[in-house]
Amino acid sequence: xxxxxxxxxxxxxxxxxxxxxxxxxxxxxxxxxxxxxxxxxxxxxxxxxxxxxxxxxxxxxxxxxxxxxxxxxxxxxxxxxxxxxxxxxxxxxxxxxxxxxxxxxxxxxxxxxxxxxxxxxxxxxxxxxxxxxxxxxxxxxxxxxxxxxxxxxxxxxxxxxxxxxxxxxxxxxxxxxxxxxxxxxxxxxxxxxxxxxxxxxxxxxxxxxxxxxxxxxxxxxxxxxxxxxxxxxxxxxxxxxxxxxxxx
Amino acid sequence: xxxxxxxxxxxxxxxxxxxxxxxxxxxxxxxxxxxxxxxxxxxxxxxxxxxxxxxxxxxxxxxxxxxxxxxxxxxxxxxxxxxxxxxxxxxxxxxxxxxxxxxxxxxxxxxxxxxxxxxxxxxxxxxxxxxxxxxxxxxxxxxxxxxxxxxxxxxxxxxxxxxxxxxxxxxxxxxxxxxxxxxxxxxxxxxxxxxxxxxxxxxxxxxxxxxxxxxxxxxxxxxxxxxxxxxxxxxxxxxxxxxxxxxxxxxxxxxxxxxxxxxxxxxxxxxxxxxxxxxxxxxxxxxxxxxxxxxxxxxxxxxxxxxxxxxxxxxxxxxxxxxxxxxxxxxxxxxxxxxxxxxxxxxxxxxxxxxxxxxxxxxxxxxxxxxxxxxxxxxxxxxxxxxxxxxxxxxxxxxxxxxxxxxxxxxxxxxxxxxxxxxxxxxxxxxxxxxxxx
Numbered sequence: 001x002x003x004x005x006x007x008x009x010x011x012x013x014x015x016x017x018x019x020x021x022x023x024x025x026x027x028x029x030x031x032x033x034x035x036x037x038x039x040x041x042x043x044x045x046x047x048x049x050x051x052x053x054x055x056x057x058x059x060x061x062x063x064x065x066x067x068x069x070x071x072x073x074x075x076x077x078x079x080x081x082x083x084x085x086x087x088x089x090x091x092x093x094x095x096x097x098x099x100x101x102x103x104x105x106x107x108x109x110x111x112x113x114x115x116x117x118x119x120x121x122x123x124x125x126x127x128x129x130x131x132x133x134x135x136x137x138x139x140x141x142x143x144x145x146x147x148x149x150x151x152x153x154x155x156x157x158x159x160x161x162x163x164x165x166x167x168x169x170x171x172x173x174x175x176x177x178x179x180x181x182x183x184x185x186x187x188x189x190x191x192x193x194x195x196x197x198x199x200x201x202x203x204x205x206x207x208x209x210x211x212x213x214x215x216x217x218x219x220x221x222x223x224x225x226x227x228x229x230x231x232x233x234x235x236x237x238x239x240x241x242x243x244x245x246x247x248x
Numbered sequence: 249x250x251x252x253x254x255x256x257x258x259x260x261x262x263x264x265x266x267x268x269x270x271x272x273x274x275x276x277x278x279x280x281x282x283x284x285x286x287x288x289x290x291x292x293x294x295x296x297x298x299x300x301x302x303x304x305x306x307x308x309x310x311x312x313x314x315x316x317x318x319x320x321x322x323x324x325x326x327x328x329x330x331x332x333x334x335x336x337x338x339x340x341x342x343x344x345x346x347x348x349x350x351x352x353x354x355x356x357x358x359x360x361x362x363x364x365x366x367x368x369x370x371x372x373x374x375x376x377x378x379x380x381x382x383x384x385x386x387x388x389x390x391x392x393x394x395x396x397x398x399x400x401x402x403x404x405x406x407x408x409x410x411x412x413x414x415x416x417x418x419x420x421x422x423x424x425x426x427x428x429x430x431x432x433x434x435x436x437x438x439x440x441x442x443x444x445x446x447x448x449x450x451x452x453x454x455x456x457x458x459x460x461x462x463x464x465x466x467x468x469x470x471x472x473x474x475x476x477x478x479x480x481x482x483x484x485x486x487x488x489x490x491x492x493x494x495x496x497x498x499x500x501x502x503x504x505x506x507x508x509x510x511x512x513x514x515x516x517x518x519x520x521x522x523x524x525x526x527x528x529x530x531x532x533x534x535x536x537x538x539x540x541x542x543x544x545x546x547x548x549x550x551x552x553x554x555x556x557x558x559x560x561x562x563x564x565x566x567x568x569x570x571x572x573x574x575x576x577x578x579x580x581x582x583x584x585x586x587x588x589x590x591x592x593x594x595x596x597x598x599x600x601x602x603x604x605x606x607x608x609x610x611x612x613x614x615x616x617x618x619x620x621x622x623x624x625x626x627x628x629x630x631x632x633x634x635x636x637x638x639x640x641x642x643x644x645x646x647x648x649x650x651x652x653x654x655x656x657x658x659x660x661x662x663x664x665x666x667x668x669x670x671x672x673x674x675x676x677x678x679x680x681x682x683x684x685x686x
Contacts, residue, residue, distance in 0.1 A: 074599060074679045095603045102601015113596045113683070117271045130601035134260060174600070 019086065021181050021213055022048035022071065027080035027090075029066050029236075040066040042236045044080070048182070048215065053208040055216045055223040058233035065186075067233060068217045072184050073101045085181055102130045106175030110187035112167040114159040120146055120170050121155040127178040138177075145173035149203065165196030172203055182213045189220070201226065262613075269614040272590075283582040284622030286575030287662065291626025291655045292633065294568035295647065299634035301564060303645035305557040312553060314397050314455075315546035318518055320525050322346055322511045322532070326504070327540040341492055344540040345506040350532060354513060358527045360520035361513050365395050366482060369509040370489045374478055375440040376428040383424055383476035385441050386509075387485025393452060395514055403435045403450030411481040416488075418446035419479040425451045427476065439478060444488040446480055521547045568655075575622070576662040583615050583670035594674050595682025607675035608668075615667025616660055623659025627652045 029041040041063050048054065058064050069075035070082065073089055076097070082090040089100055106127075107113075114123045121142045128138035146152055149169040151162075159167055168188060175183050185204070189197035205226070208214050216223055224230045232240035273280040315321065324345025346366075355361055367388040374383040390408045393400060406417045418439055425434045425448075434448045454475055492505045513528065515521045525545045532541055587594070594607055602610075631652065634645035 069680050072599065074683070095605075098598065098601055098603040098606075101599060107599050109683070113592070113599075115593055115596060117275045118268075126597065127600045129264065130597075130603075130606060132261070135264060178601070 018050060020047040020083075021050050021052075021085060022046070023081075023083040024070075024077075025081045025083075027070065027077040027082060029063075029070060029075070030078040040236050041070070041077070044238060046231070046238065046241070048213065050181075050213055051208070051211050052229055053204075053214050053216075053227045054229045054231060055218060055227040056231045056233060057218060057221065057224055058239075060219065062233040063236040064217050064219070064233055066236075068184060068186050071182075071215060072105055072107060073097050098130075102127055103178060104181040106178065106180035106183040108168070108171050108175050108183065108185040108188045110190040112159070112164070112171045112191075114167055114170055114174075116159055119156045119158060120151055120162070123159065123170055124173045124177050126174060131178060141177055142173070145176055146170070148176075149173045163196070164192050165199055168192060168196070168200050169203070172200070172207075176207075176212075182215060183207070185214065185216045185218075187218055187220075188216065190218075261609075265609060265613045266617065268610065269617045272614055273617060279582065280618060283579055284618050284625065286578040287572065287619050287622030287659050288626040288629060290568065290571035290575040291623050291659050292629035293571055294564070294655045295627060295630025295651050296633035296637075297564050297567070298561075298651045299630075299645040299647045300637060300643070301557070301560050302648060303634070303638075303643060305553060305560070306646050307644045308553050309550060312546045312550045315544070315549075316395065316397055316512070316514070317547045317550060318515050318521060319395070319546055320513045320515065320521065320528060321544040321546070322350075322513070322528070323542045323544070324506050324509050325540055325542045327538045342504040343506075344504070346508040346511055346532075346541055347535070348507055350535055351508065351511055353531050353535070354511075354528055357531070358513075358524050360516045360524055362516045363391065363395065363514050365389050365392055365512040365514075366508045367392075367510045367512075368482060368485055368506065370441070370485065372441050374424070374428060374476070376437065379428060379430075381424060381427045381476050383441075383478060385418075385485060385489070386477045386479045387482035388479055389482060392479065395512060396455070398455065399453050401451045401453055403448070405450055405452070406479075406481055411483055414481060414483045414487050416444065416446045416484055417449045417480065419450040419452050420448055421452055421475055421477045421479075422454045424476045424478060441478070442489070446478065446484075452479065518547070521545065572658060572662055575659075576619070576666040579615060579619055579663065580666035580670060583611065583618075583667060584673070586614075587611060587670050587674040590674075591677060591682045591685040594677055595679050595685065598677075598679035599683060604675040608671040611671035611674050612664065612667045615670070616663035619663030619666075620656075620660050623656040626659065627656050630655065 024044050024046040027041060027044040027046075028039060031038045031040055044067075056064060056067060066075070070077055073084070073092075076082075076092075077090050080090065081088055084100060084104060087100075089097065092100065101107075115126065118126070121139065124142035124145055125135075125138045128141065133141075143152070143155055146155055149172055151166060151169055151173070154162065154166070159170070162170065168191075175185075188204075189200050192200060204214055204216070214227075216227060229243045230240065231238060326342070327344055351364060351366060355364060365388060367386055369387070370385040371383075372385070373380045374385075390406055390411050392398075393405050400419075401422055403419070405419055406415065410417050420428065420434055420439070428434065428439065429437060434451060437448050438445050439448060440446075455477075491507070492503055513524070515524045522545070525543065525548070529543060532543070597607065597610075631647060634647055637643050638645050
């Protein structure tokens with residue numbers, strides 16, 4: 001795999017400023033496909049620190065999606081431990097795992113995944129609703145976030161009345177609503193034209209500047225130049241993990 | 249967190265879940281409406297059928313009650329039995345029916361018999377000058393209206409004094425009064441039968457009960473003299489028309505002697521009615537060789553009507569249960585399709601922190617809204633139908649307050665029952681796969 005001019009090519013992670021927000025220890029994910037056991041992830045050891053801005057890159061079939069599912073607590077590792085904010089979530093029961101997703105994680109999907117029957121502001125509110133926040137409060141937060149992503153005028157619009165870029169901005173606002181520890185973006189610009197795509201990426205940059213931890217899962221090599229930390233997966237293993245000097 | 253805070257929280261969740269459910273259902277208005285329609289028809293038919301059935305049985309019961317639930321009615325019937333016909337033909341005068349002896353025995357031996365109202369009938373034309381009606385002169389006693397639950401429309405009934413004094417006074421039924429005196433006030437006028445004249449002192453309401461009871465017992469109520477009654481003191485009737493009645497019908501001559509055409513016995517205590525009826529039956533069976541009498545026990549009819557109503561209600565209940573079951577299955581079917589269609593939404597919600605029970609709750613609420621709205625609409629339609637029936641078909645309908653309440657409750661319960669499976673299926677989806685669903 002080409003080096004792409006990164007500052008460091010070592011597989012070790014450099015600046016451990018504080019306790020990691022995410023730590024994977026020896027995580028593996030196995031699937032039984034008929035008679036054969038497929039190891040989608042193997043020997044994953046990974047620490048992600050608060051404020052990290054990471055691209056997880058790799059060709060399709062390298063285990064990116066599995067990685068996303070495990071990091072997003074949508075799935076649990078077959079072997080190994082996953083600590084999120086110091087809590088081992090690798091064997092939590094379903095209800096508590098839902099709780100963790102709702103409290104600590106923000107999701108941004110390739111196809112936006114907005115709920116069609118809800119308005120912009122209601123979509124942004126969904127994570128807060130499941131946290132049991134009263135409507136008055138959550139409505140305020142949602143309106144604030146909509147304004148932040150430039151949709152302050154479209155609070156009552158339906159997803160179908162918005163462009164792709166606008167929908168993705170609603171999704172970003174939604175991912176921010178519960179003030180998560182980590183934001184996971186899965187091919188967030190994959191369905192967008194280059195103009196809207198770069199708008200979205202600019203929002204991500206701003207969020208990281210505000211101190212948010214972002215993990216982008218993508219096959220877009222361009223992302224590697226954008227994020228300070230790049231992780232490359234190959235055949236279910238981490239082939240490359242490094243910080244490069246932030247662009248001046 | 250104290251209890252009230254939890255309750256507040258769950259109440260707020262319920263409110264938002266309902267709003268959300270309505271929004272989701274509103275996205276597919278037609279589909280939701282068609283789905284709820286099954287319940288609408290189920291609930292509406294339950295309420296409408298119950299109201300119409302209840303109305304019909306109410307009418308029947310009212311008619312029976314009008315006969316007096318403490319009364320036992322005995323009537324003389326011309327025997328159809330031919331075993332003794334030859335004998336009777338020779339004697340020329342046909343003797344049959346209830347006798348003084350019967351009445352005396354009943355009064356003396358049957359416990360609880362309070363009063364009896366004997367009556368005799370003479371059938372002939374009733375005349376007001378040149379205006380005539382084919383009617384009946386009914387000889388009876390002065391306490392007839394009270395015992396028979398019949399009200400006077402105008403004037404008064406004849407008195408005991410007039411009965412003892414054999415006065416030529418009469419009381420007309422409403423329909424007779426209408427026919428004989430279409431224009432004038434009947435009271436004070438004179439009615440003629442054969443060669444006797446009677447002064448009208450009052451008008452009494454028609455006996456709807458007997459007419460209806462006769463009809464329901466298939467006696468063929470096609471007689472034009474039905475209900476055209478002129479009531480006179482029984483003593484007066486004897487004086488004027490004697491004991492033997494002569495009839496000339498289409499060339500043939502007929503003479504019959506009937507001591508009483510009808511006797512009503514009033515029993516003091518309701519619980520004595522059935523034993524008294526058996527005792528009377530026994531007396532009559534002993535005194536009469538052939539069945540030339542008929543006994544009607546309104547209480548017995550009432551009890552039978554109630555049994556019929558019970559059976560009717562069971563049948564209705566089964567039909568209702570089936571139609572609601574079909575409605576419920578329809579709802580479940582659509583909810584299963586909805587769950588599949590909204591797999592992705594379920595995945596999104598799970599990713600954003602929804603627990604399984606949140607998903608169950610969401611879909612269950614949706615089903616209950618669907619069935620509840622159907623139920624509510626059904627209650628509306630179900631109340632409108634009997635009202636329309638009453639308005640247009642002039643039938644009595646009785647909507648009992650519990651019928652809509654129960655029908656609505658059942659529709660909500662159907663929603664819960666048939667909503668559980670689709671909701672649980674939605675919640676059990678794997679979030680990863682649900683998110684990947686197209």
